[in-house]
Amino acid sequence: MADLFLIARIAGRTVAIGSNQVDSVVDIGEVIPVPRAGHEVRGLAALRSRVVTVIDTCAALGLPPSDGPTARAVITLVDGHHYAVLVDSLEDVAPFATLPFASGVALDGGWARVACGVVERDGDAVLAIDLRSLIPGQLAAE
Amino acid sequence: MDDLLQEFIAETRETLEALSGEIVMWEADPSDRQRLDAIFRFVHTVKGSCGFLDLPRLSRLSHAAEDVLAAVRSGDRIPDTALVNAVLAIVDRIGEIIEAIDVGTALDDSGEDLLIAALAEGAGQSTISGSEALNVASTQPGRGATRSVRLSVDLLDRMMSGMSDMVLARNELARRLRDEAIDPTIESALERLSLTVAEMRDTVTRTRMQKIDALFSALPRMVRDTAAELGKTVALTIEGADVELDREMIEMMRDPLVHIIRNAVDHGIEAAAERIAAGKCETGRLVVAARQSGNQIIIEIADDGRGIDVDRLIRKIAASGDRSEAQLRALSESAKLDLIFEPGVTTKSEVTAISGRGVGMDVVRANIEQIGGRIALSNAPGKGLTIAIHVPLTLSIISTIVVGAHGQRFAISRQSIEEIVTVRGDAVRVDMLGDTPIANVRDRRLPLVFLCSTLGLNGAMPQPELLAIVSVAGGSYALAVGEVLDTEELVIKPAPPAVMATGLYAGQTLPDSGRPMLLLDCAGIAAAAGLQFGRAAVVDDPVVEVAPVKAADSALLFVDLDGVRRVARLAAIDRVEPVPAHAIRFSAGKLRLSVGDAIVPLATVLADDAIHQIVERPEVSVLRMADGRSEIGYVIAEAIDIVTLEHEVMPADEPALVAGVTSIDGDQVEVLDMHWIFSACADPGKHMRAEPPLCLLAGAELGWMDAFLRPVLEASGYRVVTSPDPDQPVAAVLAMAEDHALPAAGAPVVRLRREVSGDGDSIYRYDRAALLEALSARCARAV
Numbered sequence: 030m031a032d033l034f035l036i037a038r039i040a041g042r043t044v045a046i047g048s049n050q051v052d053s054v055v056d057i058g059e060v061i062p063v064p065r066a067g068h069e070v071r072g073l074a075a076l077r078s079r080v081v082t083v084i085d086t087c088a089a090l091g092l093p094p095s096d097g098p099t100a101r102a103v104i105t106l107v108d109g110h111h112y113a114v115l116v117d118s119l120e121d122v123a124p125f126a127t128l129p130f131a132s133g134v135a136l137d138g139g140w141a142r143v144a145c146g147v148v149e150r151d152g153d154a155v156l157a158i159d160l161r162s163l164i165p166g167q168l169a170a171e
Numbered sequence: 172m173d174d175l176l177q178e179f180i181a182e183t184r185e186t187l188e189a190l191s192g193e194i195v196m197w198e199a200d201p202s203d204r205q206r207l208d209a210i211f212r213f214v215h216t217v218k219g220s221c222g223f224l225d226l227p228r229l230s231r232l233s234h235a236a237e238d239v240l241a242a243v244r245s246g247d248r249i250p251d252t253a254l255v256n257a258v259l260a261i262v263d264r265i266g267e268i269i270e271a272i273d274v275g276t277a278l279d280d281s282g283e284d285l286l287i288a289a290l291a292e293g294a295g296q297s298t299i300s301g302s303e304a305l306n307v308a309s310t311q312p313g314r315g316a317t318r319s320v321r322l323s324v325d326l327l328d329r330m331m332s333g334m335s336d337m338v339l340a341r342n343e344l345a346r347r348l349r350d351e352a353i354d355p356t357i358e359s360a361l362e363r364l365s366l367t368v369a370e371m372r373d374t375v376t377r378t379r380m381q382k383i384d385a386l387f388s389a390l391p392r393m394v395r396d397t398a399a400e401l402g403k404t405v406a407l408t409i410e411g412a413d414v415e416l417d418r419e420m421i422e423m424m425r426d427p428l429v430h431i432i433r434n435a436v437d438h439g440i441e442a443a444a445e446r447i448a449a450g451k452c453e454t455g456r457l458v459v460a461a462r463q464s465g466n467q468i469i470i471e472i473a474d475d476g477r478g479i480d481v482d483r484l485i486r487k488i489a490a491s492g493d494r495s496e497a498q499l500r501a502l503s504e505s506a507k508l509d510l511i512f513e514p515g516v517t518t519k520s521e522v523t524a525i526s527g528r529g530v531g532m533d534v535v536r537a538n539i540e541q542i543g544g545r546i547a548l549s550n551a552p553g554k555g556l557t558i559a560i561h562v563p564l565t566l567s568i569i570s571t572i573v574v575g576a577h578g579q580r581f582a583i584s585r586q587s588i589e590e591i592v593t594v595r596g597d598a599v600r601v602d603m604l605g606d607t608p609i610a611n612v613r614d615r616r617l618p619l620v621f622l623c624s625t626l627g628l629n630g631a632m633p634q635p636e637l638l639a640i641v642s643v644a645g646g647s648y649a650l651a652v653g654e655v656l657d658t659e660e661l662v663i664k665p666a667p668p669a670v671m672a673t674g675l676y677a678g679q680t681l682p683d684s685g686r687p688m689l690l691l692d693c694a695g696i697a698a699a700a701g702l703q704f705g706r707a708a709v710v711d712d713p714v715v716e717v718a719p720v721k722a723a724d725s726a727l728l729f730v731d732l733d734g735v736r737r738v739a740r741l742a743a744i745d746r747v748e749p750v751p752a753h754a755i756r757f758s759a760g761k762l763r764l765s766v767g768d769a770i771v772p773l774a775t776v777l778a779d780d781a782i783h784q785i786v787e788r789p790e791v792s793v794l795r796m797a798d799g800r801s802e803i804g805y806v807i808a809e810a811i812d813i814v815t816l817e818h819e820v821m822p823a824d825e826p827a828l829v830a831g832v833t834s835i836d837g838d839q840v841e842v843l844d845m846h847w848i849f850s851a852c853a854d855p856g857k858h859m860r861a862e863p864p865l866c867l868l869a870g871a872e873l874g875w876m877d878a879f880l881r882p883v884l885e886a887s888g889y890r891v892v893t894s895p896d897p898d899q900p901v902a903a904v905l906a907m908a909e910d911h912a913l914p915a916a917g918a919p920v921v922r923l924r925r926e927v928s929g930d931g932d933s934i935y936r937y938d939r940a941a942l943l944e945a946l947s948a949r950c951a952r953a954v
Contacts, residue, residue, distance in 0.1 A: 061687050062579065064626035065673040065699075073670075073679060073687035078335035080679050080687040082667045110667040166668030 031124035034148055036155065037103065038117040040087045045125060045148045045157040052104040057083060057113055068094055069165045074113060076104065081111040089163040090139030105160045112164055125150060127157055175389055178422075179220050180273045181321065186213055187266045194259055201250035210258065211240040212534050217265055219429055223393045228280060229268055235287045236261045248292065257289035324417075327379050331662065334375045339685050341368050376660070383461045383470075384412040386421050386428060390459060393429065397436045403443065403455060405436055410460035415570075416468055420562055424470065427535040427546075431472050431558055432457070434532070439476030439556050449553065451475065463584060464643075464694065473557040479550045481507050488513060508548045512536045563665075571661050571690065573682075574639065574652040577628035582661055582680060582690045589640040589647060591655055596836065597815050601635055610638055610649035618648040620700040622691075626675065643694040648702055650693070663690050675699055726816050726842070727794070728835065730808045731776050732784060736840055738814065738833070739805070743845040745795045747810050752791055755806065757782045761852070764793060764804050767886075771795070774852040775806045776828060796845065803852045805843070816842075864902035864950045865890045867918070870910030872936075880905065880936075887943055889950075902950045908933040919949035 033048035060072040060083050071083040081104060088094040102113035125148035136144055136156075146157040190213055197206035214233045221230035236258050242248040264286055271278035341364060348361060387409050398405040416424075440446075440455030447453055458473045481504075488510055489496035499510070512532050539546050544562035571582035572591070592599045592612055601608050601619060610619040617640065623629050635651035663678040666689070670676055677692040726738040727747070754765045755773060762773040762782065773793065777784055785791055785806060793804040814835055820842050822831040828851075830844030866889045868876040873893060881891045895901060901918040908922045908929070921942070922933040934941045 059686060061689075063670050063673070063676075063689060064579070064628055065675055066670050067672070070669050073689070075339075075681055075685050075687050078332050078339055078681060080664065080681050082669060108668075110665075112667065164667075164669070166672055 031126045034125045036121040045155045050160045057102045081113045083113045086115050239290045380415045381418045383414045387412045405455040408458045411462045414461040427538045435474040439474040467561045470560045475555040478552040478556045573657040575654040576622040587693045621651045641693045728811045728814045739843040752786045771804045773804045774848045867901045867904045868893045870906035
């Protein structure tokens with residue numbers, strides 16, 4: 030059984046994001062910083078009449094925060110709030126079947142927290158991630 | 172009142188519609204507790220509203236039904252078919268009356284006694300059953316046309332967000348068009364669009380918001396009526412009626428508030444006799460206050476009644492069965508208080524028409540929690556109960572002040588800002604307490620918080636220029652902001668958890684600029700800056716501010732006759748008086764001022780013979796000074812301001828008119844030497860009268876004397892009384908010639924007559940000169 034996935038690059042890696050988590054894909058304009066918020070929060074941005082919280086994906090993964098220009102983002106709705114999860118680029122939308130991890134594979138650092146499976150794309154294994162786990166302040170919720 | 176009635180009708184109608192399903196199910200299964208509770212709540216609410224809208228028939232019906240249902244709830248009655256029918260007949264009847272009220276037609280009230288009688292135990296078989304009674308009574312009036320539409324808030328939400336989109340699209344369009352040379356016709360079309368959009372936005376905004384006054388305006392009457400019914404007097408104070416709240420919230424708050432206030436008047440505030448016995452004022456006090464705190468609206472209902480008797484509450488609940496007393500006593504204090512919210516609990520033994528079964532409180536809590544609010548109790552047994560209802564601000568539109576810090580904009584709720592002041596001069600300055608800067612705003616010392624550094628925007632502590640005086644629960648503080656940009660009405664939405672976790676923000680918003688903005692939580696900022704407001708601090712606050720030291724340091728800044736600015740210590744000055752220049756003469760070797768008949772020696776900075784410099788001016792001012800013995804004046808050109816002498820006074824080399832020099836706003840200003848002026852100027856021989864002599868008015872013409880003579884006497888330097896005071900010796904008594912029994916025997920008497928001519932013992936009462944002369948002679952003799 031295949032679900033629709035969005036193939037994106039985050040922190041230099043290719044990942045698959047379940048399309049049911051994706052509200053839309055946008056180009057983020059100006060980001061207003063939120064002083065004193067965690068470094069995962071890049072700031073706030075306006076998306077039509079909504080305010081979205083821009084998530085620095087690298088920081089959320091525990092990697093050094095990216096200082097590149099913020100451009101594309103995947104909008105996801107978590108508990109009534111809209112978040113824009115920054116991505117390096119978007120590659121594809123296609124149906125894939127989710128596979129379990131190969132036994133014995135231990136993922137590094139932040140990736141372990143967000144991973145929810147593996148999809149196979151043109152013979153390459155691509156990590157499927159859960160956007161919700163990238164959102165700070167949501168860790169307790171499953 | 173009409174509005175309230177309309178709302179009551181609409182609400183009851185709506186509840187009835189929703190209830191019809193419940194009623195059918197209750198009929199099918201009378202033991203269904205949930206249905207029973209729903210119907211019970213309905214009649215209880217109707218009862219509450221009726222009492223307050225003065226609808227006695229509805230009140231009677233609903234009270235009767237409530238009684239029966241309460242008996243069912245407590246297990247005293249079994250809900251048999253007859254009872255169910257009777258209750259349903261009453262519910263139907265309520266519906267009919269509501270329709271009749273709406274249309275404005277009269278509805279025959281025959282049969283209502285039967286309906287109520289049908290509720291009685293065992294009535295089912297012996298009397299007419301409820302449904303038959305209903306048939307007797309029913310006349311089926313036509314339903315009135317509805318004059319208002321009830322909209323779901325969801326729809327309003329969508330309208331609102333559509334509106335915001337429209338505003339942003341308009342802004343975008345305007346920006347694009349500005350970049351190009353545009354056709355004036357397009358420009359005017361855009362202008363029209365802008366106007367329409369702005370108007371539309373106002374309207375849409377208004378559809379959601381309402382002043383809480385809409386909720387509060389009915390309270391005074393309600394409290395008065397409720398109190399009157401119970402034979403109590405209650406003084407109601409309402410605060411914060413202009414807080415704006417979501418319309419839906421207001422509607423949801425109405426019932427809980429009515430319940431709570433009725434409970435407070437009925438249960439909380441004691442009868443007058445009991446209050447006096449407890450050492451309280453006979454009149455009960457009830458305070459209803461609304462305020463906005465962070466992202467919540469808090470409505471506080473505080474009474475000074477007997478509070479909740481927790482022990483009694485526990486005994487009652489234990490007696491009703493479910494839990495043992497020991498179990499209940501083991502609860503925490505707050506959990507014990509919360510028992511008041513258990514269904515079916517009351518602290519009162521008898522049931523009144525006002526309130527009674529404690530039913531209010533579980534309904535109240537259910538209603539408030541439904542809108543995402545919470546309710547908190549603060550109980551002081553014997554002293555009163557404060558109930559605080561917190562409801563979220565979500566989607567409220569609040570009036571904000573937009574401030575800038577380090578180039579970024581933030582909104583602060585206008586309600587929490589007392590004022591915005593500029594650091595300038597002495598009135599508003601920043602003092603250092605050790606290494607801690609504090610704001611001194613017109614002698615009010617306030618903790619100073621720098622917005623930039625609290626937000627971590629930059630490390631260096633800048634020189635504060637603009638201070639927003641912010642009040643939070645417990646106290647006030649000064650928030651140093653970079654700039655104050657604007658005031659704006661904003662729709663505040665809750666911020667995501669990651670942002671709220673900072674504790675500094677109350678929400679986020681998207682203003683017209685299209686750049687998201689954060690609403691600051693002033694209480695959170697105070698906490699982040701480490702400010703601590705104790706309760707004691709609040710009480711002390713205004714008292715501590717009065718610094719007795721100040722008086723000595725305050726001085727009057729004025730322009731002297733030679734055009735130089737000088738100061739004189741305020742403590743030595745009695746008053747500053749403008750006088751006409753011709754009242755000043757150079758006589759008997761001195762400048763002197765005529766004040767009525769008195770002559771006051773004057774000092775000036777000028778040489779004594781420079782009188783022409785004074786007379787040339789149309790008007791001068793005189794600083795009147797007195798040392799208790801003599802009185803002098805100092806002539807100045809014009810008073811400027813009252814200033815604080817905060818810098819040292821450098822003494823002059825020799826004692827003279829000028830005692831020294833001090834710095835005021837960086838300017839050298841001479842300080843007058845009062846001591847020297849007195850020594851040089853005061854008349855050595857002249858004594859000021861320590862106390863003006865006291866005249867007692869007495870006798871048959873007291874009224875005339877008080878009206879006519881008193882002003883004359885007082886203008887001439889006497890004090891006047893109309894009844895003798897044993898502590899104050901009377902210098903002279905004024906009476907009519909024929910008055911005999913006079914108070915204050917021993918004091919000389921001046922007698923007056925009504926006729927122009929008469930003997931030498933009395934004086935014609937309109938002969939002012941003779942009267943004053945006689946009085947002065949008598950007083951002189953007495954002294």
